[in-house]
Amino acid sequence: MNYYSLNNKTHKVSFEEAVIQGLAPDRGLYFPETITPLSPAFFETIETISHEEIAFEAIKQFVGSEIPEAELKQILKETLSFDFPLVKVEENVFSLELFHGPTMAFKDVGARFMSRCLAYFNRNKNQKNTVLVATSGDTGGAVASGFLGVKGVEVVILYPSGKVSDIQERQLTTLGQNITALEVDGVFDDCQDMVKKAFLDEDLKYKNLTSANSINIARWLPQMFYIFFAYRELKKHNKPIILSCPSGNFGNICAGIMAKRLGLPIAHFVASTNANDTVPRFLEKGNYEPKPSIATISNAMDVGNPSNFIRIQELYDNDLAAFQKDFSSYSFTDAETEATLKTIYKNTNYIAEPHGAVGYLGLKKEMQQHPNAVGVFLETAHPIKFLDIVEPALNIKLPIPTQIESVLHQEKVSIKIKSYEEMKNYLLK
Ligand SMILES: Cc1ncc(COP(=O)(O)O)c(C=O)c1O
Numbered sequence: 001m002n003y004y005s006l007n008n009k010t011h012k013v014s015f016e017e018a019v020i021q022g023l024a025p026d027r028g029l030y031f032p033e034t035i036t037p038l039s040p041a042f043f044e045t046i047e048t049i050s051h052e053e054i055a056f057e058a059i060k061q062f063v064g065s066e067i068p069e070a071e072l073k074q075i076l077k078e079t080l081s082f083d084f085p086l087v088k089v090e091e092n093v094f095s096l097e098l099f100h101g102p103t104m105a106f107k108d109v110g111a112r113f114m115s116r117c118l119a120y121f122n123r124n125k126n127q128k129n130t131v132l133v134a135t136s137g138d139t140g141g142a143v144a145s146g147f148l149g150v151k152g153v154e155v156v157i158l159y160p161s162g163k164v165s166d167i168q169e170r171q172l173t174t175l176g177q178n179i180t181a182l183e184v185d186g187v188f189d190d191c192q193d194m195v196k197k198a199f200l201d202e203d204l205k206y207k208n209l210t211s212a213n214s215i216n217i218a219r220w221l222p223q224m225f226y227i228f229f230a231y232r233e234l235k236k237h238n239k240p241i242i243l244s245c246p247s248g249n250f251g252n253i254c255a256g257i258m259a260k261r262l263g264l265p266i267a268h269f270v271a272s273t274n275a276n277d278t279v280p281r282f283l284e285k286g287n288y289e290p291k292p293s294i295a296t297i298s299n300a301m302d303v304g305n306p307s308n309f310i311r312i313q314e315l316y317d318n319d320l321a322a323f324q325k326d327f328s329s330y331s332f333t334d335a336e337t338e339a340t341l342k343t344i345y346k347n348t349n350y351i352a353e354p355h356g357a358v359g360y361l362g363l364k365k366e367m368q369q370h371p372n373a374v375g376v377f378l379e380t381a382h383p384i385k386f387l388d389i390v391e392p393a394l395n396i397k398l399p400i401p402t403q404i405e406s407v408l409h410q411e412k413v414s415i416k417i418k419s420y421e422e423m424k425n426y427l428l429k
């Protein structure tokens with residue numbers, strides 16, 4: 001399979017090159033040259049197929065022959081070694097819990113898949129790669145865990161100082177070995193801009209930089225799997241499906257749209273955002289006007305200029321009317337989010353966290369227009385990661401899961417930086 005740059009469609013690379021480069025030399029995101037729907041027979045029997053087999057069917061055309069079938073299946077087996085439960089929250093409303101992996105964030109799947117693809121491509125090479133990653137909270141921890149100890153790979157994580165939760169910060173600053181955390185005096189968008197700028201920097205060419213953000217197709221595409229897993233469980237309801245993704249950088253919802261292009265019958269997508277409302281404003285006014293990100297209690301979605309929006313526009317061929325038919329986007333305040341955490345708990349006993357609560361709000365709003373539908377919102381992280389918000393809001397004490405316990409008493413190690421030049425100096429050292 002070839003991938004083209006969204007800045008120049010004549011620039012094409014293989015899957016391997018796209019994974020190793022991360023971003024195209026012209027700073028464009030890579031996008032698959034073709035998307036071929038899966039056979040109707042696959043969807044007819046999906047409820048009888050294992051997660052690993054579903055994932056293999058979904059991803060194989062995007063990898064092509066560059067990783068042999070047996071190795072790809074092994075990568076998927078290791079990547080998907082935990083549960084993705086679909087939990088009924090209320091009549092016709094389900095939460096797809098994506099937080100049962102090693103760092104309790106939905107990024108675990110993409111990070112584990114990408115690290116294994118990179119290790120496969122590097123198996124006979126004597127070269128080093130530097131993986132750069134910008135995080136607003138969760139990607140950093142998942143990438144740190146997914147790449148820990150991977151031979152020939154150095155990981156550098158940029159995160160906005162003071163804008164991630166305590167547990168998120170521990171997850172990305174305490175592992176050591178081949179993982180370094182750079183604490184940036186700025187917001188997430190500054191971190192993402194620094195990562196993108198580094199790819200164009202001739203002085204850094206020899207570092208073999210790649211990205212482990214959703215910029216990288218091997219981090220982004222596996223996020224399609226979740227929507228297949230949800231459909232596997234929801235199919236029996238025989239109702240139109242509404243999917244709400246709590247959205248920040250819009251990689252997850254964009255992967256959901258890819259799943260629809262593969263034939264998955266999702267009736268409508270909802271991108272639910274916090275106060276960072278660049279996409280809801282676009283849908284309302286037709287102008288894409290990014291603005292600096294605003295700090296909220298759903299901090300991992302504090303993104304003012306969502307990197308994947310350009311991929312979504314490509315999927316709809318920049319046709320706003322077609323896009324609006326399939327897709328809505330709503331923004332919610334912190335007060336609404338916190339009130340919703342409380343209401344869900346009071347009415348159903350379900351413990352959500354701020355990102356999931358934003359997803360729930362968007363789902364409920366959209367479902368008013370689809371009374372015969374069944375809805376699913378993504379619970380993208382475990383509530384423990386936001387205990388400062390969840391515990392006082394619900395007046396409960398959350399037990400500490402084992403995945404989190406191990407980082408709680410480790411010492412934070414980070415390097416504070418203020419500018420691109422400081423990051424570059426660190427990389428050149
Ligand atoms: C917990 C959580 N929820 C939601 C999101 C938003 O996902 P996306 O950036 O793919 O829109 C993120 C960030 O990736 C996250 O970490």
Ligand SMILES: N[C@@H](CCOP(=O)(O)O)C(=O)O
Pocket residue numbers: 134135136137138139140212213214215248249251252300301307
């Ligand atoms: N929300 C993310 C931000 C980066 O997202 P990505 O999917 O584009 O890597 C985070 O939690 O770090």
